[in-house]
Amino acid sequence: MDEPxxxxxxxxxxxxxxxxxxxRVTRLLLQQARSxxxxxxxxLYALYPDxxxxxxxxxANVxxxxxxxxxxxIQWYSMPALMKLWLDEVLRYGWAYGRAGTALHGKDLxxxxxxxxxxxxxxxxxYNRYFFDAFLPPYEQTAALCGMRFLPPLLLHGAHRAAREELDGHAQVFRDRLASYPDWPEIAEMGSCPITDVPATDRPARQA
Incomplete structure (x- = not known):
């Protein structure tokens, strides 16, 4: 009998x-992801130009x-404006976080x-005055609030001057990671996803 x-x-x-x-970098990685x-x-910018x-x-996709x-x-030490709007609109209270917002619990970011x-x-x-890790807490806490694990980021610094060989190598790492998820050595060493409680008193119901 065949196994499922x-x-x-x-x-x-x-x-x-x-x-x-x-x-130079994001476009190349986008191409790799599609493969x-x-x-x-x-x-996002093609789907929602308005x-x-x-x-x-x-x-539903998430x-x-x-x-x-x-x-x-990274733009001004954060994400592009449309991606920030995506977080604002999609990760809604009662769906992505809050006591009834459990849709993303157990997922990875x-x-x-x-x-x-x-x-x-x-x-x-x-001239940026801080180690790059100093700019990660908003991402980490977004994941935690939604009950997701924040995986170690994949970063490429100096994108404007990176040699073609470095770009291609970075793109290959990205593709290999997508293809092999979740079989990453570091994931095996991580704990479970956090569960963050947002008291209802912090988000009172809107008055009619």
Missing amino acids: ATRRPGVYVLAAHPDWRES VPGVEVSD YDIDVDTEQ QAADLLVLLHP WLVASTGGPETSYHPQG
């Missing part, structure tokens, strides 16, 4: 770049996935990002 096929974990790559013509069987990919996000569709990938360049400045610029003596 094992379900392959779902991966949803959410990509955002305001101008793909100017992209991995079973990976769902959304190009910034009118289809919340129902996006929630809920069907085991891994949500945020793929974008992976940041894949690039910076224009080299790694040495993210240093107390560099």
Whole structure:
């Protein structure tokens, strides 16, 4: 008797770049993601040029996935504006967080990002003044609030000057990770997803 096929974990790559013509890294990684069987990919700026996000569709895409990938360049120490709007609109109270918001519990969140400045610029003596880890807490806490694990980010610094060989190697690592998820050595060493309680008193019902 044949054994039932094992379900392959779902991966949803959410990509955002305001101008793909100017992209050296994110565009290449987007192409790689589209070449991995079973990976769902959304190009936010192509899908929603008017910034009118289809919340129902996006929630369904995330809920069907085991891994949500945020793929974008770092802009002003954060994510592009449309991706921030996506978080505001899609990760709603009562769905993504709060006592009734359990849709994302047990899933993983992976940041894949690039910076224009080299790694040495993210240093107390560099012009960015902080190590890059100082800019990660908003991502980490977003994951925690939604009951997700925040996986170690995949970063490429100095995107403007990176050699083609470095870009290709980085893209291959990204593709291999997507194809092999969740069989990553570091995941085996991580704990379970956090459960964060948001008291109802912190989000009182709106008055009619």
